[in-house]
Amino acid sequence: MMVFVRQGRRFLRQLSVHPMAHTVIEGCGYFLAGFCFSAASLGNSFLPLAMGLVYACTGMGAILATFGGVLGYLVFWNALQPAAWCAVALLLSALLGNRKICRETPLLLPMAAALTVALWGVVFQVLGRDDSPIAIYVLRIVLGGVTCG
Numbered sequence: 001m002m003v004f005v006r007q008g009r010r011f012l013r014q015l016s017v018h019p020m021a022h023t024v025i026e027g028c029g030y031f032l033a034g035f036c037f038s039a040a041s042l043g044n045s046f047l048p049l050a051m052g053l054v055y056a057c058t059g060m061g062a063i064l065a066t067f068g069g070v071l072g073y074l075v076f077w078n079a080l081q082p083a084a085w086c087a088v089a090l091l092l093s094a095l096l097g098n099r100k101i102c103r104e105t106p107l108l109l110p111m112a113a114a115l116t117v118a119l120w121g122v123v124f125q126v127l128g129r130d131d132s133p134i135a136i137y138v139l140r141i142v143l144g145g146v147t148c149g
Contacts, residue, residue, distance in 0.1 A: 030061045034068025034086075039076045045136045046077045048117050052147025054089035055113050058097040066090040081124045085144070088116045114145035 015021050037049035050069030057065050066086045073082040092112050096102050102109060118141050124130035132140075 027060065027064050030057065030064040031068035034065035034070075035072040036068075038069045038072025038082065042139065043136055045132055045140075046073065046079060046082050048082065048085055048113070048140055048144040049147055051082065051085040051089045051116070051144060052113060054086055055093055055109050055148030058093065062090055062093045062097070081120055081130060084120050085116055088120070089113065089148075092116070110145040110148050113148045114141050117141050117144035
């Protein structure tokens with residue numbers, strides 16, 4: 001029995017210093033964070049926390065957070081509106097992410113996030129697929145801007 005414990009301990013030590021293990025664990029963290037943030041609710045209504053995470057990340061982290069967020073919104077809420085938020089967030093994060101314009105105007109991405117939530121909210125209200133009250137709609141817009149800043 002002690003032989004298996006020693007072998008397991010040795011394997012975990014070797015795994016802990018392997019750089020690929022750190023990369024995989026970090027990627028899983030981004031995915032799980034997006035998935036868990038998509039479960040956030042207030043008044044039985046979804047919130048744009050996963051979208052804010054996507055805006056706050058860059059590169060592969062943003063892609064994995066988007067996949068986790070979209071999957072979470074579909075699993076927890078069966079809703080397409082927040083999935084659209086995450087998709088637009090990934091697009092804008094890829095286009096603007098770590099560029100000079102974002103460093104010079106630090107409120108650009110938070111305003112883009114708030115605008116994303118507002119525009120998709122109006123689109124889904126017009127299509128009749130969202131019946132959220134105005135207070136929840138405004139809270140979503142505010143949280144969209146605050147979470148990515």
